[in-house]
Amino acid sequence: MTDLTVVRAFFAAWVFAYHVDLHAQFSGYLGPFAGFIRHGYLGVDGFFMLSGLILAAVHPAKELQGTNIARFWxxxxxxxxxxxxxxxxxxxxxxxTGLALGFTPRDADRFTVGSFIANLLLVQGWGVGDHLAWNYPSWSVSTxxxxYLMFPLLWMFLGTWREIIPGQIMVLCFCVLGMIAYEAGETLNLTYANALWRFFPEFVIGMATLRLVPLNADFMPNKWLAYISLAAIVLLTSTSSFDILVVFALWVLLSALxxxxxxxRPPVIRNPKILRFLGQISYSFYMSFGTIELLLAQFFRHQGWDPAANKLAYGVAMTILTLxxxxxxxRLVEMPARRLADRWLAVPVPLAVA
Known part of the structure; x- marks a missing residue:
């Protein structure tokens, strides 16, 4: 699924641009397309659906039993x-180091001992807090x-029922997501305290999609569906305040790919190596920009520079340093840890009987 690797880069870049814009406020120069950047938080919703889809594709429901579940986790x-x-x-x-040198964090409540422990336990996005804390983008990783903890149980049902049932559940999840967005004021920019309400419907939508893909793949105009959905994402973010419509367009894009x-068939996205590489590092990129943002914003304030008045310098510095x-x-953490886990958690090979 090469296209789905590349689209990860798109989602990460979209979220990144949204956060850069919060400081640099460059979206105003994009005219009618400013809304596309200002809705960049919806890249996370794309990740949530993609996560359910990929996990369902890689892990057959019948294999997630017994010790395989612990190995999966x-x-x-x-x-x-x-x-x-x-x-x-x-x-x-x-x-x-900053405290030792006499610097006081601008948002001291962000760096409490309690929130540090919650982050270490990966529960910061489960409703235990209601504000940004430490590496704040990791709230989505917590969800x-x-x-992941619920996936074996969810997939045991979605992966074995007839296709019509996952399809109905997917429609139900979209309805639930629409009601959540309506109650939140048409937005799905829900983090921390309300993150799981946003995550689980989209995660299940991604899982259910995997069951429906083989039924339509051979006769659907997948390439044109992908192009149309991309155009719809740009158009909807520029003209509509209903986030659920954008999420639906994101789902169409992922389904088409x-x-x-x-x-x-050949990949929809004619992906040069650079796009594939950016997709591969998208997780590390997503997890890195919060730290760079903290340091760079502090540096700009110390110099008396306003990021909004120095848009290009701030944007370029954020991009280069985050990359x-x-x-x-x-290279130094993610891949070595993955290789080590693959060795430790490999399925034992039975010894041949002579």
Whole structure:
């Protein structure tokens, strides 16, 4: 599923641009397309659906039984926790060093002992807090961990029922998501205290999609569906305040890319190596930008520079520094930890009987 690897880069870049814009306020120069950047938080929703889809594709329901469940949890934890822990330790060193030098964090409530423990336990997105804390983008990783814990049970049902049942459940999840967005004022920008309400419907939608993909892959115009959904995402974010409509367009995009792969057709996204690489480091990139943002914003304030008045400098610095940290995290932490987990948690091979 090469397209789905590349689309991870798109989601990460979209979220990143949204957060850069909060400081640099560059979206105003994009005219009618400013809304696309200002809705960049919806890239997380794309990740949530993609996560359910990929897990369902990689793990047949019948295999997630007994010790395989513990092995699954171990591999998923090894996939997300090492980078999370590394970034947390970097932030801890930064905060303690700053305090020792007499610097007071701008948002002192963000760096409490209690929130540090919650982050270490990966429960910060389970409703235990209601504000940004430490490496704040990791709230979504916390909800992903909740999804991993529930995945074997959810997939046991969705992966074995007739296709019509997952389809009905997917429609129900979209309805629930719509009601949640309506109650929140048409937005799905829900984090921390309300994160799980946002996550689980989208996670289940992704899982259910995998059951429906083979039914339609061979005769649907997948490439055109992908192009139309991309255009719809840009149009809807620029003209509509209903986040649920954008999430639906994101689902169409992911479905089209998955069907293209299932039908064994050429990738929709003619992906050069750079896009594939950016997709591969997207997790480390997503987990790195919060730390760079903290340091860069502090540096700009210390220099008396307003990021909004120095948009280009701030944006370029954020991009280069985040990429540098992400590449280091990917190569020095993420990939070695994944290889180690694969060795430790490999399925034992029975000895041949002579």
């Amino acid at each position: 171990g591999k998923r934890l090894a996939r997300i926790y090492p980078v999370h822990l590394a970034v947390m330790l970097i932030l801890l060193v930064i905060v303690l 992903e961990w909740a999804g 998955a069907m293209q792969a299932d039908a064994e 540098a940290l992400a590449i280091a995290m990917h």
